[in-house]
Amino acid sequence: MRTIVVTGGPDGMGAAPVRHYLAAGERVVVIGRSRAKFDALTANSTRAEFIAADLSLVEDSRRVTEQITSKYERVDALVLAASFIRQRRHVTNAQQRRANELLGILATEQVPGLGYVTWGPARLVRSSFAGEVGTGMRVAAAVLAPVLGQRPEDAIRPVAGIIDSPAPGRSAYRGARKRPLTTGAHDEVDAARLAAAVEKVL
Numbered sequence: 001m002r003t004i005v006v007t008g009g010p011d012g013m014g015a016a017p018v019r020h021y022l023a024a025g026e027r028v029v030v031i032g033r034s035r036a037k038f039d040a041l042t043a044n045s046t047r048a049e050f051i052a053a054d055l056s057l058v059e060d061s062r063r064v065t066e067q068i069t070s071k072y073e074r075v076d077a078l079v080l081a082a083s084f085i086r087q088r089r090h091v092t093n094a095q096q097r098r099a100n101e102l103l104g105i106l107a108t109e110q111v112p113g114l115g116y117v118t119w120g121p122a123r124l125v126r127s128s129f130a131g132e133v134g135t136g137m138r139v140a141a142a143v144l145a146p147v148l149g150q151r152p153e154d155a156i157r158p159v160a161g162i163i164d165s166p167a168p169g170r171s172a173y174r175g176a177r178k179r180p181l182t183t184g185a186h187d188e189v190d191a192a193r194l195a196a197a198v199e200k201v202l
């Protein structure tokens, strides 16, 4: 049995791999804030574990990492799907998407056999759009997503296949289509800055 860890697993896009891997007989560790959503999603499965955490907090992120590394010898796949949208500038210690890209550079440098996949859906998905969102996105979530959006289960189908047989190194997909990786002049420098910043807070 493999161990799959899903951040943002209680809801939205993250909930789909939780269902998928539980149905496939794997152990799934779900990280999020809502225990009630986890209970409803996993229906008391003995292979599902919930770790309550607010991942906007360094302290909680550190605790989660320690809990997982002390309990599990190996994590077979880590799905990063926690999301909280802010459409106005908000100063935090992280920029999710850029940090995830840079994490891919650092992780594959340190563990060459690792497969690191950056994935996005091919089109709108009916998720919760949690966050401080403006009118446009609120309308899209309430009106357009139920009509035009895919179900999370359908949206994540291509990535489940990719996770099950990962190629080593970094790759990017939109839906089922592989996309070219674009590299920027600042990537290595930014990755080193991220590594130093993380070292400092940890």
Ligand SMILES: NC(=O)c1ccc[n+]([C@@H]2O[C@H](COP(=O)([O-])OP(=O)(O)OC[C@H]3O[C@@H](n4cnc5c(N)ncnc54)[C@H](OP(=O)(O)O)[C@@H]3O)[C@@H](O)[C@H]2O)c1
Pocket: 007, 008, 009, 010, 011, 012, 013, 014, 015, 031, 032, 033, 034, 035, 037, 053, 054, 055, 056, 081, 082, 083, 084, 120, 121, 123, 124, 125, 126, 127, 128, 129, 130, 131
């Ligand atoms: N939906 C789309 O059409 C679409 C399109 C392109 C890309 N994406 C990307 O897909 C990813 C997932 O988004 P989504 O649409 O699935 O969002 P969502 O439905 O709003 O779900 C957000 C998830 O993140 C968790 N979460 C939020 N804040 C958290 C925090 N501080 N600490 C821990 N967990 C937290 C939530 O758990 P709790 O409920 O427990 O708080 C929930 O499981 C994002 O990166 C988004 O940009 C989505």
